[in-house]
Amino acid sequence: MRTDEEPNLMPEQNRGPARPDYGAEAPRPTVLHQMGGIAGFVYSTVPVVVFVTANAFLPLPVAVGVAVATGLALSVFRLLRGERLVSAAGSLLGVALAAGIIAWTGSARDFFVIGIWASLAGFVVTFGSVLARRPLTGVIWNALHGGTWAWRSDRAVRVAHDVATLAAASVFGARFVIQQWLYLADSTGALGIARVAMGTPLTVLAALVVLWAFRRSTKRLIRTSR
Incomplete structure (x- = not known):
């Protein structure tokens, strides 16, 4: 039972159908889950590590190509694991955009x-x-x-x-x-x-x-x- 002193969350609309019991509702996919979870963020760092390492030993165009190839391989791997296309493409999209900018400016940074x-x-x-x-x-x-x-x-x-x-x-x-x-x-x-x-x-x-x-x-x- 709620007391008068207890703050509460009341619906902004007083009329309408009865609200379901959210305690029994099946959990919804979170935004983080839809992005591939924590693993998705880990995957996104792999092309970065590959690029920095390759750039230290190889010409810039080659280093960029290696990073893009790594992103593509990760995307294919994630698709084969059953991840959604939007999540899996994250491994490739960021590095592809970065590669485009480097091609335009010629600067590794x-x-x-x-x-x-x-x-x-x-x-x-x-x-x-x-x-x-x-x-x-x-x-x-x-x-x-x-x-x-x-x-x-x-x-x-x-x-x-x-x-x-x-x-x-x-x-x-x-x-x-x-x-x-x-x-x-x-x-x-x-x-x-x-x-x-x-x-x-x-x-x-x-x-x-x-x-x-x-x-x-x-x-x-x-x-x-x-």
Whole structure:
């Protein structure tokens, strides 16, 4: 039984069909799962390692070709394992775009330029959503649960999503600052190391915080829907 003092998540629309019991609902595929899970992020770092290593011993065009071939091989391997085409293509798309930029500029450091500016975009979106009092993880959570819950009216839930979104913003911001500094210093090898070190490990840490915020929100949803 809910007391008057207990904050709650009430539907923004008071009328409509009865809501299902989310406690008994089959788990939905998460965004991370649809992207190939943690393994997908690991796969994305392999062409980076291959490119940096090959670039140290081979001419730039050959190093780029080896990286693209590695991305293609990984995509085929993931398709054979039964992964979705969108997930599997991730191993190839990024390195192919990077190869195109290198072909245009002729600079090895431009292999990393897409990731650097994508990190800046991610920081602007996530941090901006917190400033707008609509933290992105909360918006995503609400969309996954029908988009009708007044989650921002519950202080505990809103704060949880502020923390989760700021965790994601911190990862994006750190990646941009450090990698942009190395880019301007024209340190391709250090860029590769930073890309790998700040890739999957930081993604996992941020994902854990987001998962905590999602679970906290869902527990309150279950409690108030009964």
